[in-house]
Amino acid sequence: MKDRIIKASDALFSQYGFSKTTADEIAQQAGMSKRTLYKYFESKLQILDTLIEGKLSQLRSELDEILKQKTDFPEKMRRITTSVAVSLSGLSHPFLEDLQRNTPQIWEKVSEFRRQMVHVFFPMLLDEGIKEGHFKKSLNKGVAVLLMMNAMEIIINPKLISTLPDGLVQQVPVRPEELFDKIIEIIYDGIHQGESIF
Numbered sequence: 001m002k003d004r005i006i007k008a009s010d011a012l013f014s015q016y017g018f019s020k021t022t023a024d025e026i027a028q029q030a031g032m033s034k035r036t037l038y039k040y041f042e043s044k045l046q047i048l049d050t051l052i053e054g055k056l057s058q059l060r061s062e063l064d065e066i067l068k069q070k071t072d073f074p075e076k077m078r079r080i081t082t083s084v085a086v087s088l089s090g091l092s093h094p095f096l097e098d099l100q101r102n103t104p105q106i107w108e109k110v111s112e113f114r115r116q117m118v119h120v121f122f123p124m125l126l127d128e129g130i131k132e133g134h135f136k137k138s139l140n141k142g143v144a145v146l147l148m149m150n151a152m153e154i155i156i157n158p159k160l161i162s163t164l165p166d167g168l169v170q171q172v173p174v175r176p177e178e179l180f181d182k183i184i185e186i187i188y189d190g191i192h193q194g195e196s197i198f
Contacts, residue, residue, distance in 0.1 A: 005040055009048070012029055013048065014095050023038075052110065056113045063083060147187055
């Protein structure tokens, strides 16, 4: 029953945001009464907390597993991108903005995940890329991690996109997973024709 509630909430939160979704709508989407819903969760906020914690926990596990795999670096990058993209696919920009504005305690969990990516995951990934010869040995890892950190910030803080001129905003993918793919493509392949940025 909890899984049904979480699945229903995920769909509604992504489409309408957390604030505009009611417990009645979640119960209806899950095919149960609101009274039954409250047997499993004390509040709509607890549902959201469980949903976000589940997404982040699953992504952490997937990324850890991918890093341990004995595959070549390009394939590892592809799997990482796919894993993050799938996880982000349910987090629309309106939903993320809603979290940041109205649920600071939940938003802090998303921010903490970003910090873990910056301090642990990104440096490990860069070290492996250097070791396998995909990045230059002279790569400034501090700058590279800074680029990845800001890429993650753009994903989880959609308000940054609105600071672009109107003509450029229209060129930015709306779906977070598509935006992440484009950012990784530029970081990995560079912006010069036939020349890696690293």
